[in-house]
Amino acid sequence: MKNYDMPIFAALIALLIVAPLAIYPVxxxxxxxxxxxxxxxNLLIGYVGLLSxxxxxxxxxxxxxxxxxxKVWGWPTEIGILAGTAVAAILGLIAGAIAIRRxxxxxxxxxxxxxxxxxxxxLQAPFTGGEDGIQAVPRRPLLGFIxxxxxxxxxxxxxxxxxxxxLIIYRTIHSPFGQVLKAIRENEPRAISLxxxxxxxxxxxxxxxxxxxxxxxxxxxxVFQLASLTDVTWQMSGEVVLMTLVGGMGTVFGPMVGxxxxxxxxxxxxxxxxxxxxxxxxxxxVTVLLFRRGVVGEIAALASRLGRGRESSARMAGSPxxxx
Amino acid sequence: xxxxIGVPPQALFGQLLLGLINGAFYALLSLGLAVIFGMLxxxxxxxxxxxxxxxxxxxxxxxxxxxxxxxxxxxxxxxxGATGIILERLLLARLYxxxxxxxxxxxxxxxxxxxxxxxKQYGSSGLPYANPIPGGTNLGFMFLPWYxxxxxxxxxxxxxxxxxxxxxxxxxxxxxxxxxNPTLVRAFGINVPRMMTLTYGFGVGLAALAGVLxxxxxxxNPIMGSNLIIVVFAxxxxxxxxxxxxxxxxxxxxxxxEGLTKVFxxxxxxxxIFIIMAIVLMLxxxxxxxxxx
Numbered sequence: 001m002k003n004y005d006m007p008i009f010a011a012l013i014a015l016l017i018v019a020p021l022a023i024y025p026v027x028x029x030x031x032x033x034x035x036x037x038x039x040x041x042n043l044l045i046g047y048v049g050l051l052s053x054x055x056x057x058x059x060x061x062x063x064x065x066x067x068x069x070x071k072v073w074g075w076p077t078e079i080g081i082l083a084g085t086a087v088a089a090i091l092g093l094i095a096g097a098i099a100i101r102r103x104x105x106x107x108x109x110x111x112x113x114x115x116x117x118x119x120x121x122x123l124q125a126p127f128t129g130g131e132d133g134i135q136a137v138p139r140r141p142l143l144g145f146i147x148x149x150x151x152x153x154x155x156x157x158x159x160x161x162x163x164x165x166x167l168i169i170y171r172t173i174h175s176p177f178g179q180v181l182k183a184i185r186e187n188e189p190r191a192i193s194l195x196x197x198x199x200x201x202x203x204x205x206x207x208x209x210x211x212x213x214x215x216x217x218x219x220x221x222x223v224f225q226l227a228s229l230t231d232v233t234w235q236m237s238g239e240v241v242l243m244t245l246v247g248g249m250g251t252v253f254g255p256m257v258g259x260x261x262x263x264x265x266x267x268x269x270x271x272x273x274x275x276x277x278x279x280x281x282x283x284x285x286v287t288v289l290l291f292r293r294g295v296v297g298e299i300a301a302l303a304s305r306l307g308r309g310r311e312s313s314a315r316m317a318g319s320p321x322x323x324x
Numbered sequence: 325x326x327x328x329i330g331v332p333p334q335a336l337f338g339q340l341l342l343g344l345i346n347g348a349f350y351a352l353l354s355l356g357l358a359v360i361f362g363m364l365x366x367x368x369x370x371x372x373x374x375x376x377x378x379x380x381x382x383x384x385x386x387x388x389x390x391x392x393x394x395x396x397x398x399x400x401x402x403x404x405g406a407t408g409i410i411l412e413r414l415l416l417a418r419l420y421x422x423x424x425x426x427x428x429x430x431x432x433x434x435x436x437x438x439x440x441x442x443x444k445q446y447g448s449s450g451l452p453y454a455n456p457i458p459g460g461t462n463l464g465f466m467f468l469p470w471y472x473x474x475x476x477x478x479x480x481x482x483x484x485x486x487x488x489x490x491x492x493x494x495x496x497x498x499x500x501x502x503x504x505n506p507t508l509v510r511a512f513g514i515n516v517p518r519m520m521t522l523t524y525g526f527g528v529g530l531a532a533l534a535g536v537l538x539x540x541x542x543x544x545n546p547i548m549g550s551n552l553i554i555v556v557f558a559x560x561x562x563x564x565x566x567x568x569x570x571x572x573x574x575x576x577x578x579x580x581x582e583g584l585t586k587v588f589x590x591x592x593x594x595x596x597i598f599i600i601m602a603i604v605l606m607l608x609x610x611x612x613x614x615x616x617x
Contacts, residue, residue: 051425098602101609105367105424106561110605113558117598124591234554238432245429277440284433288426289418 005252009166012253016159025155026223031256031263032162033220038243038255039169040212045241046250047173048205049185050100053108054115055213055240057095060232061118062088062214067134067227068127077140077148081218088214089207091118096206100199103188112234119232133228137221154223161219165212170252172208181205242280245287248294257295331587337466343583344576345472345541348479349375349534351575353556355483356530358565359490362503363523366416366427372553373438374528377404378535379544380442383453393456393540400536401529408528412521420520435550442546450543475537482533483572490568499523558601564614574612 019028037059044050066084069075075083099110122128129135139148148154172178180201184191192198221227230236239262247258262280269276291298353371360368368374381400385391391399411434419426460469490496502509502516510516535549542548563574578597586593604612 051428098605101605102561105361105428108425108428109367109557109561110601112554113561113598113601116554116558117595120594120598124594234550238436241429241432274440274444277436277443279440281433281436281438281440284436285415285430288430288433289415292422292426 005170008253009170013159013163017156020152020155025151027263027267029151029155029158029223030220031260032158033216033223034240034243034263035256035259036162036165036219037213037216038240038247038259039166040209040216041240042244042249042251042255043169043172043209043212044205045244046254047178047185048181048202050103050202050206051108051241052099052111052206052209052237053234053241054095054111054113054118054237055209056232056234056236057115057118058088058092058210058213059217059220059240060227060229060236061091061122062217063221063227063231064122064128064134066218067137067221067225070140070222071134071137072127076144077142077222081215081222084218084221085211085214088217089211092207092210092214093203096203096210100202100206112237115232115237116234119229119234122229122232128227128229131229133226133230134221135226137225137227139222139225148222158219158223161215165215166256168208169212172205173252177201177204239280242284244294246283246294248297248300251294251296251300254294254296261295333465334467336587339583339587340580341466341468341472341476341583342586343580344476345579346582347576347579348476349538349552349575350556350559350579351483351572352479352530352534352537353552354559354563354571354575355486355568356527356534357556357560358563358568358571359486359530360524360527361565363499364412364416364420364427364520365424366419366431366524367424367557368524368527369428369431369553370411370434370438371431371527371531371556372549372551373435374404374408374531374549375535375538375552376442376546376549377407377438378532379453379539379542379548380446380535380546381532382536382539383451383544386453393536397533397536401533404532404535405525405529409521409525412524416524417517417521435553439546439550446546448546450545450548453539453544455540471540475541479534479537482530486530487568487572555597558597562597562601562604562611564611566611567613570611570613 016028016032037055040058041052041055044052062084064084065087066080069083070077070080095111095114098114099107102110123130139154142148142154142157146153146157148157173181180191180196183194184196184198184201188198217231220231243258243262244255245258246261247256248254265279266276269279287294293301353375357368357371360366360371378400381404382393382396385396385399386393415430415434416427419430455469455471457470457474460467460471460473462468490499498509498514499519502514502519506516538548559575559578560571562578563570565571578600581600582593582596585596592599
């Protein structure tokens, strides 16, 4: 059972460690935050088969909580991020308990509607600052001694958060718990008949995904020193779907590749205004019609077709997508 | 001036009428979604964008061609419905063999494209569309603008006609049979793929009709559809997509409830439908009119 995920991951982290030499750290931090967000989203769609169209509620609400606790209550940075993450977990527990009562397409519609409810709450609640959002969130020294006002220092902190999030997700999907999740994705009635409490597994996966999306959102709020309505809109939920789809749903590295692609694209097209929306829609359509496996999925498929050798077949066996 | 439960009747009935109007749009849109979903197993995320295009269609016909409201009411649903047919043939039909979620993702992409194009061209501030039947009548307890009465009336008529067509005619029976078992119906020599195409066109046409009706009430705006469609999704979840009459009743009912919330507790008026959705999901996961499966 040869598995190249960990060497690839190590190489990726090594690459990211030296990346600030060539690339602007704030841009990299943005990619990492959205990469973690997409990884959290992918845990549901890729490994449980649940399409959440409302993940912005965890990302954006956590950003508000982190920004508010750090700026208004003066909490230390790390506690602020953790507070946002914890609130996202609680929100995930509530939203998940409601949403898992339906499957498939209904699940997508329910999560979308719940996220819209959170959006209206954020629009009306006084603490979010309405249309202005919470601006100028201070970057206080992390753990009391790491000066994160310097972007380069903060970049390595964000990289550590990202790596931790990645490892948590990786560990989850390769644990017995993750195997049960895949079994549910492949054949839910059979998983039930085998005696698994399917709803409990789904809820736990949903809460974990919401928590990590919250971690990404809280971190993002400190990076940009801003929490705003943009982060809780349905467009944001759509963006994370797009990132994961482009990178490859259900692949280990796809979501981060997708996040990098989409963020880079947004960066270059920032001056084109409404065209960004059109192009994103266009990418959606083209990907769904022609590249459903996404960048990483297509590369893996290509490798297995070319190689037909040890590597690809071992990978197939190494990541047992279960239930044939 | 007397008051009713602490609220002046003018405000109460005014909001009730507004709720009924919103309910009319919820009903028309959720009906279209239910018809499309029943036949194609696709949740049409572009439904809101197609509603918006209906409103813009009416505005453009008046602005560029000089065709007034009444002409637009007939022409626009046909044109937008035809664009729906093209989309179904070119794009959607390629996804039927896959998971239903891909249909949702595709139509979401289409919605982004449509909304982006109209925002690029017309900005997002909104364009006015003149009321074709100005004036109204004083009913004593409230003022009824003619146009609003017309919208409620016509949408009830269209909803009932759709219900009649699907539940009581021969064409409708083919449609229901094809929903149950497409393979068997094809074996009887009925062209099911063509029925699916026409169904999508019809559902999109309903959305465009709602858009034309909405043009004189709300300003014609590229983002009018995306905000509405999420509420309509919640309406669909509450009603369940199993029954045509169910989506009509749920649509109107929720519009009225929303209107009443505006009177008694305005803070919750944006969220009341989502809250009802959450409660319904806890008590009756299949929806009020849905059948569990």
